[in-house]
Amino acid sequence: xxxxxxxxxxxxxxxxxxxxxxxxxxxxxxxxxxxxxxxxxxxxxxxxxxxxxxxxxxxxxxxxxxxxxxxxxxxxxxxxxxxxxxxxxxxxxxxxxxxxxxxxxxxxxxxx
Amino acid sequence: xxxxxxxxxxxxxxxxxxxxxxxxxxxxxxxxxxxxxxxxxxxxxxxxxxxxxxxxxxxxxxxxxxxxxxxxxxxxxxxxxxxxxxxxxxxxxxxxxxxxxxxxxxxx
Numbered sequence: 533x534x535x536x537x538x539x540x541x542x543x544x545x546x547x548x549x550x551x552x553x554x555x556x557x558x559x560x561x562x563x564x565x566x567x568x569x570x571x572x573x574x575x576x577x578x579x580x581x582x583x584x585x586x587x588x589x590x591x592x593x594x595x596x597x598x599x600x601x602x603x604x605x606x607x608x609x610x611x612x613x614x615x616x617x618x619x620x621x622x623x624x625x626x627x628x629x630x631x632x633x634x635x636x637x638x639x640x641x642x643x644x
Numbered sequence: 645x646x647x648x649x650x651x652x653x654x655x656x657x658x659x660x661x662x663x664x665x666x667x668x669x670x671x672x673x674x675x676x677x678x679x680x681x682x683x684x685x686x687x688x689x690x691x692x693x694x695x696x697x698x699x700x701x702x703x704x705x706x707x708x709x710x711x712x713x714x715x716x717x718x719x720x721x722x723x724x725x726x727x728x729x730x731x732x733x734x735x736x737x738x739x740x741x742x743x744x745x746x747x748x749x750x751x752x
Contacts, residue, residue, distance in 0.1 A: 553716060556709040559739055566746035577681035603664045606657050642676035
């Protein structure tokens with residue numbers, strides 16, 4: 533592994549990119565699922581009952597993690613680009629990952 | 645990256661910061677209440693605020709995702725020029741249309 537790839541902020545950039553790509557893949561599916569309500573409440577309801585499957589809930593937990601980590605990673609980037617560099621910006625990347633994990637587990641606890 | 649695309653990417657990101665934060669809170673709240681179609685639609689149907697909130701969210705997300713995917717494709721695939729641009733525009737338009745349809749489905 534090249535030395536720079538061990539750097540926290542290189543990892544933060546990779547996580548931001550991968551989470552963004554996965555969210556972009558998920559978005560059309562999310563919109564199609566909500567669009568079921570056009571065919572009536574029952575159609576959406578049957579989809580939601582299907583989504584109670586534990587594997588789906590686990591996947592949703594992953595999505596909540598991806599969204600939160602992308603949000604906080606993005607906020608970090610906006611700070612980085614618009615304000616002077618500070619050493620604590622590495623800490624922000626770590627906080628982003630930590631908070632995203634907490635929110636994702638929070639989702640799972642609320643869901644089950 | 646084109647300066648206009650860079651700016652559109654950052655402006656849509658800044659716009660979505662509060663929208664995503666609210667969305668995550670709503671997800672956590674709604675899932676804890678037991679997710680049902682009746683509960684979701686009772687909250688959103690006929691609501692001008694949710695229509696504006698999600699309408700803006702969809703528009704910003706479509707722009708942001710299309711530019712983001714274009715940047716990644718440019719670095720990680722051989723796609724260049726028009727193929728790259730039209731691909732990104734096509735993806736953004738599909739997201740905007742599906743998103744608008746989803747918003748209409750839950751607020752109308």
